[in-house]
Amino acid sequence: MNSPPPRDFVSIIIPNWNGGLYLRGSIRSALSQDYELFEVIVVDDGSTDGSVEAASNEFERIRVVSQARQGAAAARNRGLDEARGRFIVFLDSDDQLLPTYLSSQVKFSKTLSNDMLSVCDRVYMNSDLTETLRREQLLPLKVGESSVSQVVRQIIQTSSPMHRREALDKVGGFDPTLKQGQERDLHLRLALAGYSFVRNPFVGLKIREHDSSGRISNQQFARSSPFHDLDRINREYQRIVDGMGANIERRIIETIAKRYWAGGRRCIRAGRLAEAEIYFDAARSCGVQDYLWGGWVYRALCRMFGPVRAERLRLTRFHR
Numbered sequence: 001m002n003s004p005p006p007r008d009f010v011s012i013i014i015p016n017w018n019g020g021l022y023l024r025g026s027i028r029s030a031l032s033q034d035y036e037l038f039e040v041i042v043v044d045d046g047s048t049d050g051s052v053e054a055a056s057n058e059f060e061r062i063r064v065v066s067q068a069r070q071g072a073a074a075a076r077n078r079g080l081d082e083a084r085g086r087f088i089v090f091l092d093s094d095d096q097l098l099p100t101y102l103s104s105q106v107k108f109s110k111t112l113s114n115d116m117l118s119v120c121d122r123v124y125m126n127s128d129l130t131e132t133l134r135r136e137q138l139l140p141l142k143v144g145e146s147s148v149s150q151v152v153r154q155i156i157q158t159s160s161p162m163h164r165r166e167a168l169d170k171v172g173g174f175d176p177t178l179k180q181g182q183e184r185d186l187h188l189r190l191a192l193a194g195y196s197f198v199r200n201p202f203v204g205l206k207i208r209e210h211d212s213s214g215r216i217s218n219q220q221f222a223r224s225s226p227f228h229d230l231d232r233i234n235r236e237y238q239r240i241v242d243g244m245g246a247n248i249e250r251r252i253i254e255t256i257a258k259r260y261w262a263g264g265r266r267c268i269r270a271g272r273l274a275e276a277e278i279y280f281d282a283a284r285s286c287g288v289q290d291y292l293w294g295g296w297v298y299r300a301l302c303r304m305f306g307p308v309r310a311e312r313l314r315l316t317r318f319h320r
Contacts, residue, residue, distance in 0.1 A: 008106050010038040010087040010162075012097075013079030015072050017044075019093035020051035022208070027059055029096035029206075035103040041065060041082050043075040073174035073182040080173050088163040090183075094208050095159055096129070101204035105162035108200040117190070118162045119197050120204035127210035138199040146249060147196035148240060151187045153255045156197060158183040159205050167195050181232055188236060192243035226275040229263040230282065250288065257283045257291035261307075265293065268311045280307055 012030045016023055023042075030040045040062045044052040046069030056064050065082055067075065076090050087106060091097060101120065109118045121137040139154050141147070171189040174182045187197070237256050240248060264279030283291040292299045294314075301310035 005084045005086075006037050007086060008037055008110070009085045010035070010089060010102055010106065011079070011083035011085030012038060012040045012089045012091055012102075013076055013083060014040065014042045014091045014093055015045055015075035015079065016042055016047060016052055016055075016093045017069065017072070017075075018047045018049040018051060020047075020049040020054070022094035023051045024055055024058060026091060026093050026096055027055055027062055029098070030091060031059060031061055032099055033097065033102045034099050035106065038102055039063060039084060041079045043067065043079045043082075045069055045071065045075040071176060071179065073178060074176040076182075077173040077176060080168060083165070086165050088165055088168060089159065090163070091159050092207075094210075096206045097159070098204050098206065100202070104202050104204060105200060109162050109164075112198060114164065114166070115195050116198050117164065117167065117195055118200045119156060119160045120162075120200045120202055122157055122160055122205040122207050123203055124207050124209050127208050129206060129208065133209060135203065137201070138197055140199060141196075142251075145251065147191040148188070148244065149249050149252045149255070150197065151184075151191045152236070152240070152252050155184060156187050157205070157207060159207075161187075161197065167193070180228070185236070185239075188239060192239070226267050226270070226272045227278075229266070230260070230279060233259050233263065233282075253286050254288045254290050257286035257288050258293040260286070261291055261293040264307060265311055268308055269315070273308060276307070 014023070014026055014030065019026070027040060027042065042052060042055060042062050042064045044064060044066045046067065052064055052066070055062065063082070065078060067078055080088065087109065089102070105118050105120060112118060119138040121135060123135050124133045125131060126133065138156065138160070139150065141150050167190055171186070171193050173186070175185050178185055233256060240252060260279050260283035264276040264283070267273070267276035267279060292302055294302070298310060298314050301313050305313065
């Protein structure tokens, strides 16, 4: 019988689908930690490029689990089923951890109560990791704000939090029916279950920004599926209503309304005016006055000319 792992043991779960170009760099970053109590689980989600075989030959310490193609959420859940750690880190196969990630996250997590999750800062870089584009961090709670509102108004990147195993078990892990936005949905369900996110102010993660067949621009996405964002926001809003009932903060509703409005603006830029009006109507129906998403110039133009002409005037102004 295998002995139980140490209390502060960490499981790093890397889902992989044809990640040949970057997978080994991701694994190497996980194995190069200045912390010793961890395992690396690579869940291969039906790859056909030989990436997982190459990684298995190069790295003896990793554990590989293979399954038929089911998507990133299912792969992460499979890794969670296999994991032995009290703490869980989900690392995308094209991103990299910095060497102090685990030691800093474990140390900080141990200062928090069990209903708090540590979130590190991250830097976004170009595809070959030679240029830093920007640094992002968790936006803190405002006075009187709930953790649900904190999650709704920002995106917490998949690998930034160090998760507690019991929290993931409580909410059931990732939703495998979702094709996009799985991490946002997970973090919302954690917040609704009473967990909060706390910034650990150090850079622990490098994230690549690159174009690929799996990542398409906002305009391309709006052209091919203009209602995808609408469905996602509707689902998120309904989840909040079911979880909070009449206790929903006004600032949450305002954030949801602005996300509807932002979706309408994307549709206008993609030439989908009829679909844009559906987004704008959804924003107006939220029952709050502050639903316009944009700077003060755009807001003024919008109130004078309406959203379609305002968007066109704004684009003309910035593309002369």
